[in-house]
Amino acid sequence: MTIRYPNGKKYVPIQKIGIQKKIDLSFSNRGKSLEDELNETNEFYLSRGIAVIHKKPVPIQVVNVNYPARSAAVITEAYFRTPSTTDFNGVWKGKYIDFEAKETKSETSFPLQNIHDHQVEHMKSVSVQDGIVFFIVKFTSLERYFIVPYENFEKYWERMKTGGRKSITLIEFEAMAMEISPSFNPRLDYLQSVSTMLTTSYNATERQEEV
Template identity: 90%
Template sequence: MTIRYPNGKKYVPVQKSGLQKKVDLSFSNRGKSLEDELNETNEFYLSRGVAVIHKKPVPIQIVNVNYPARSAAVITEAYFRTPSTTDFNGVWQGKYIDFEAKETKSATSFPLQNIHDHQVEHMKSVSQQGGVVFFIVKFTSLDRYFIVPYDSFEKYWERMNTGGRKSITLIEFEAMAIEILPSFNPRLDYLKAVSLIITTPYNATERQEEV
C-alpha cells in the first residue's frame, strides 16, 4: 500500500530496531518498540484509574482499493489527511498530557531530523496553553529511556535552526532530562517522572534516583 502526505510526497516508514537488554525483566518485552511499551503502560494506567492517555489515531484518506476476492479488500494507495502532531495525549490528575515518543539506534546522540517543524509548533502551542508537553526518547542499543520537557528541548531545536549541532548528545540528555528505569508493571512509569516536571524545577542529576 502506498501512503502519501498532504503535499503528495510518498510516506516512508521508519524502521524500528530490536532491543538489546541490560536486564531481562520479562521475556514478553523482547523486541517490543517504544510505542508498544507505552501502549501497555497506558493500558495499565487506565485499568487502575490513574490516567486516560491514548495513542492518537492517524487520519488517512483512502484513494485506491483493490478487491482480489469478494470477501477481501486491499488498500493500495492512501494519503495522510493532515500532518501528524504528537503521538500520545490524554488527561492525568486534571492536567492535559501531550507527548511525542522517539527511538534512536545511536548510542551517543539523538538526531533532530526525526522531528518536524509542525510537531514543534504544536507542542509549543500546547505548552503556552498550560498543557504538560514532553518527549520520551529511547536509546534502543542502550535500553535507556529519557523524558525531555518541551521547555528543555526548545533550546536544542533553536540551536539547530541557527546553524548549530543537529542532534542532542547522550551527555546532554543525562544533564537536562529525567531518565526512566523500566520495570515489570507498568513497563515505563513515565508519569512518575512527569510529576517532577510539574511540581518544581528539577536538577536531572540529583533526581535520577527518584524515578
C-alpha cells in the same frame, strides 16, 4: 497498500532491526519498539483508572480500494491527509498530557532531524496553554529512556535553528532530562516522572548547575 504523504511522496516504512536480548527482570520487553512499550503502559494506566492516554490515529484519505470479495475490501492506495502533530495525548488528574516518542540507535546523541517544525509548533502551543508537554526518547542500543519537558528541549531546537549542533548529546540528556527506569508493570511509568517534574520544578538550568 500504498500510502502517500500530502505532497504525493510515497510512504516507506522504516525496517526495524532486532536487538539482541539480555537476561534480566524485563527481558521479555527488550526489542520492543518504544511505541509498543508506551501502548502497554497506557493500557495499564487506563485499566487502573490512573489516566486516559492514547496513541493518536493518523488520518488518511483513501484513494483506491479493491473488492476481492463482497465481504472484503482492500485499500490499495491512500494518502496522509495532514502532517501528524505528536504521538500521544490524553488526560491525567485533570491535566492535559501531550507528548512525542522518539528512538535513536546512536549511543552518543539524538538527531533533531527526527523532529519536524510543525510538531514543535504544536508542542509550543500546548505549553502556552499550560498543558503538560514533553518528549520521551529511547536510546535503543543502551536501553535507556529519558523524559524531556518541552521547555528544556526548546533551547536545543533553537540552537540548531541558529546554525548550531543538530543533535542533543547523551551527556546533555543526562544533565537536563529525567531518566525513566523500565520495570515489569507498567513497563515505563513515565507519569511518575511527570509528577516529580511538576513538584520539583525540574528544569535544565537547575540540573546544569548541579552537574
